[in-house]
Every structure is written in C-alpha cells, then in structure tokens.
Amino acid sequence: MTDEQRRDSLADQAAAWVPPWDRPRPPATEDTPTPPDESAASPDTEEPGADEPQRVEAAPEEAASASEEVASEEAGSAGPDLGGVTKGTAGESGDAGDVPRRQQAGRRRVTAAPEPAPELSDTELRGALEAILLVVDEPVSELVLAQVLEQPAERVGPMLDEIAAGYTTAGHGFELRRAAGGWRLYTRPEYATYVERFVLDGQSVRLTQAALETLAVVAYKQPVTRSRISAIRGVNCDGVIRTLVTRGLIEECGTETDSGAFLYKTTTLFLEKLGLNTVDELPPLAPFLPDDVEELADATR
Numbered sequence: 066m067t068d069e070q071r072r073d074s075l076a077d078q079a080a081a082w083v084p085p086w087d088r089p090r091p092p093a094t095e096d097t098p099t100p101p102d103e104s105a106a107s108p109d110t111e112e113p114g115a116d117e118p119q120r121v122e123a124a125p126e127e128a129a130s131a132s133e134e135v136a137s138e139e140a141g142s143a144g145p146d147l148g149g150v151t152k153g154t155a156g157e158s159g160d161a162g163d164v165p166r167r168q169q170a171g172r173r174r175v176t177a178a179p180e181p182a183p184e185l186s187d188t189e190l191r192g193a194l195e196a197i198l199l200v201v202d203e204p205v206s207e208l209v210l211a212q213v214l215e216q217p218a219e220r221v222g223p224m225l226d227e228i229a230a231g232y233t234t235a236g237h238g239f240e241l242r243r244a245a246g247g248w249r250l251y252t253r254p255e256y257a258t259y260v261e262r263f264v265l266d267g268q269s270v271r272l273t274q275a276a277l278e279t280l281a282v283v284a285y286k287q288p289v290t291r292s293r294i295s296a297i298r299g300v301n302c303d304g305v306i307r308t309l310v311t312r313g314l315i316e317e318c319g320t321e322t323d324s325g326a327f328l329y330k331t332t333t334l335f336l337e338k339l340g341l342n343t344v345d346e347l348p349p350l351a352p353f354l355p356d357d358v359e360e361l362a363d364a365t366r
Contacts, residue, residue, distance in 0.1 A: 074128035088222055185216060190224055204247025204337060245336040279305045283315050284335070284349055314338075 193214055197205070207225065211218040224247055227240035242251050252260050269304065272280065279302050282294050294302045306329065307314045318330045331344060341347065 131321065185214065187224070190214070190216060190220065191228060194228065196223070196225060198248065198250050201249060203247045203333075204243075204249040206247045212246075219231055242340055243342050244340050245333045245342065247335070265281060273305075274307055275300075275302075277303050280309055280314060280331075280335075283309070283329050284331050285348060287330040287344070288318050289330075290324070290326040290328055292326060293323075294329075 194210060197210065197213065207218055210225075211221045214221070225241065225340045232240050236257050237253075238253050239250050241248060244251075270282050274299075278298055279294060282297050283289055286297070287295065291302060291306060294306070305317070310317075310329075313332055313334045315335070316332050317328050319328050320326060321328060336342065336344070
C-alpha cells in the first residue's frame with residue numbers, strides 16, 4: 066500500500082468515526098447485563114490484558130491530519146448553533162445600536178444657512194444708532210455698531226458723520242464726537258457751566274494742581290519715567306502718580322531699556338474725559354511755555 070492510499074484510508078476512517086457517546090446501544094434487559102463503558106474506566110484502576118488486540122498507532126503526520134479533519138467536521142456540525150447564538154446576540158443589541166445610528170443620521174443633516182438680516186432704511190439706521198449712543202458708557206466703535214445692527218460697516222461710518230453734522234447744524238446742546246477710537250455723545254463746551262452746576266451740586270471732584278501738572282507732563286512726554294516727571298516738576302511725584310494710576314488716567318507701559326524704570330502713558334479714559342480721539346489732538350504746548358524756557362531747562366540740568 067502506498068503512502069497516498071494509506072492517507073486516504075486513514076481519512077476515510079476518521080470521517081466515518083463516531084464518538085462513543087453518539088453510538089447506538091442495544092436496549093438493556095434484566096437477563097443481559099449492560100457491559101461497563103470502557104471509555105469511562107480510569108487508567109489507574111484497569112490495565113489492558115494480554116488478550117486485548119494491540120492497536121496500531123499511525124504515524125504522527127497521519128494522526129495530525131486525521132485529527133484536523135475530525136475537528137473540522139465537529140466544528141461544521143456545531144456551526145449552525147453558534148451562528149444562531151451570534152445572530153441572536155446581534156439581534157438583541159440591534160435596538161440599542163439603532164440609537165447612535167439615528168443620532169449620526171441627524172448630525173449629517175445639513176442645517177439651513179441663516180437668512181441675512183434685512184437691510185435697514187436710512188431713517189431706521191439713524192434711529193437705531195441714536196438709541197444705542199444714548200445708553201453707552203464709553204465710546205463705541207463703528208465695527209461694534211455694525212455687528213449689533215447687522216448692517217455693513219460701510220453704511221455705519223457715513224451715517225455717523227451725517228448725524229454729527231446734523232447735530233452741529235441744528236445747534237443742539239450736545240454733539241456726536243469721535244473719541245478714544247469710537248463715538249459718543251458729549252455736551253457742548255458752551256453749556257459746560259450749567260452741566261457742572263447740575264452734576265457737581267457743591268461737590269468738588271477736580272484734580273489738585275499737582276495732579277494736573279503731573280498729568281500734563283505724562284500727556285506731552287509719554288512714555289516717561291517717574292524720575293523724569295520729578296525732574297521736570299522739581300518735586301517728588303510718587304504719591305501723585307499713584308493717585309493718577311488709581312483713577313485710571315495713566316498706566317504703566319513697559320520699562321526703560323537703560324535703567325529698567327517703569328514708563329507711564331495716558332489711558333483711554335484720559336482721552337474720553339478730554340473728548341479727544343488721539344493724543345495728537347492735544348493743543349500745542351509752545352504758547353503756554355515761558356520765554357526763558359531754554360534757560361530754565363539748562364538750569365535744571
């Protein structure tokens with residue numbers, strides 16, 4: 066017998082092999098006792114006798130191939146049961162899996178783009194700007210106004226100029242002025258006496274002469290150090306500078322490269338209080354200087 070025939074014979078034997086527990090058994094009767102199951106016997110208690118036929122062991126390769134075929138047949142017979150269990154498990158989790166799918170389907174929906182805001186007429190835009198400017202506490206920029214009104218900034222700027230010119234032409238007691246990078250309503254200077262009388266009502270909130278002088282030095286010499294301010298005024302200005310910083314009129318803006326001393330400059334609140342847009346709009350200092358200013362400067366050096 067060749068090797069191929071031997072392998073085919075062993076494969077056929079392995080395919081036809083039936084486990085002992087699946088083999089049919091004759092019905093047990095009282096006269097015929099049921100022979101004990103040799104497969105369940107313990108190897109420690111029973112030993113094979115001399116009368117038992119000797120089993121012929123197959124080669125390792127042939128035994129391995131036969132066992133693989135038997136295992137494949139058993140797995141194939143158990144396949145439907147396992148498939149049913151898997152299918153049932155997937156069916157039970159199907160309801161729970163539908164929820165994320167629905168959520169994902171909802172997320173994939175494209176939301177409609179918001180409709181653009183309707184364009185206001187010139188009269189409506191003027192009224193809306195005036196209403197906002199009446200309630201602001203600080204100058205508001207054109208960009209912020211355009212965002213609030215949902216209108217193009219190209220319309221807001223010219224409309225503000227038109228409103229300011231209209232107030233001036235009509236002679237109102239207030240005016241719309243650009244200050245600190247924004248727009249705000251201010252009372253006219255010619256009516257300042259009456260406004261102060263109404264607002265102050267006997268209360269004095271003015272800065273001292275020393276604070277005004279220090280603030281002027283910072284405004285015209287900024288950025289400037291404390292030592293430079295004290296040298297210009299001729300007195301120690303530490304206390305006055307702390308007062309101006311506390312009131313928010315000046316602030317630190319870095320340090321000097323050589324000495325490392327703090328530098329000071331005016332704030333946005335300073336521009337707002339004076340009604341200026343930038344410090345470049347400060348009046349020239351030359352008319353207020355004495356004639357012998359150069360001699361005084363040389364003397365302080």
